[in-house]
Amino acid sequence: MRCLFHGSNVEKYIRQIGLDQYLSGPYWSLVHRFSNNTQTHTIVDQSVEFRTESFTEFMRFQNLNHEQPVIKNLLCSIDSDDVFYDIGANVGTYTCFVAPKIDRGQIVSFEPEPHNAMRLQDNLDLNDFDSQIIRVALTDTNTTIDFALSGNETGEGEHAISLTDGEDTIKVEAARGDSIIDQRNLEVPTVLKIDVEGAELSTLRGFKKTIHEHARLVYVEVHPEKLPEFGGTVSEVRAFLEGAGFDVAEIPQKRSEVFLRASK
Structure with a gap:
């Protein structure tokens, strides 16, 4: 299930068509539930991994x-x-x-x-x-x-x-x-x-x-x-x-x- 949501083509497509704005809470709660409690982000060639065990942390880095x-x-x-x-x-x-x-x-x-x-x-x-x-x-x-x-x-x-x-x-x-x-x-x-x-x-x-x-x-x-x-x-x-x-x-x-x- 985890691979069906977080970082997948399904998630990217939902974002692309803007459906994530309407699913909001239920959608992101489900994505967080099946995530691996870390996220990696890259800005100006700097890649950093963050723990996202709480839903608040997860959404902080999603945004x-x-x-x-x-x-x-x-x-x-x-x-x-x-x-x-x-x-x-x-x-x-x-x-x-x-x-x-x-x-x-x-x-x-x-x-x-x-x-x-x-x-x-x-x-x-x-x-x-x-x-x-x-x-x-x-x-x-x-x-x-x-x-x-x-x-x-x-x-x-x-x-x-x-x-x-x-x-x-x-x-x-x-x-x-x-x-x-x-x-x-x-x-x-x-x-x-x-x-x-x-x-x-x-x-x-x-x-x-x-x-x-x-x-x-x-x-x-x-x-x-x-x-x-x-x-x-x-x-x-x-x-x-x-x-x-x-x-x-x-x-x-x-x-x-x-x-x-x-x-x-």
Whole structure:
């Protein structure tokens, strides 16, 4: 049965005629059921294997084409001696694609949600890649916060700093980026990717010194609908980056979020 669905001509034909959009849940649940719990994806000649044991993980990588323009841009822009910070790393999509490109630099992945952080390590081990994983939420203050969970499956991508009562939360350490570099004696980043579900501006402010003085590339996934909940706007994110001396451009993608590329 497995070969009838996942990666088969049947699946490709269903995608080609657009029927997958209508079958959606039942179709993909069946495909996941008969999958082998891993997926391999190739972007810019970088092939990476990911564990997809949960349905959420499976769908995350089935929909990877939405993120391919950003990943491709990043892979074509990064140098072997860069220090790359993956902020909001989730299960390691960006970390794992970047890892083979960096041999003289370093990768640091920040993911505060425990299950995602563990799967990130699994995906690194699966591909024989290396990254330092830090389970801290990066913001503009050093404290302990309530971190709201969007679901209980590994791979959930909308966990965020809690702003309201009644949410399912866990306590996590939060820190300013500039502070944690000093506290943990980390190499300063030259390239950053930030995906923090609306807290983009506070994360950038926590890295103010680092971004002004050391970074040459910053990729920020901006969430226009969530930003106001954290007291920010898309224009303020742009203004922060431009004020730090970056040229800012938008990378087109097939989602409601805005992915900004800031370069010096």
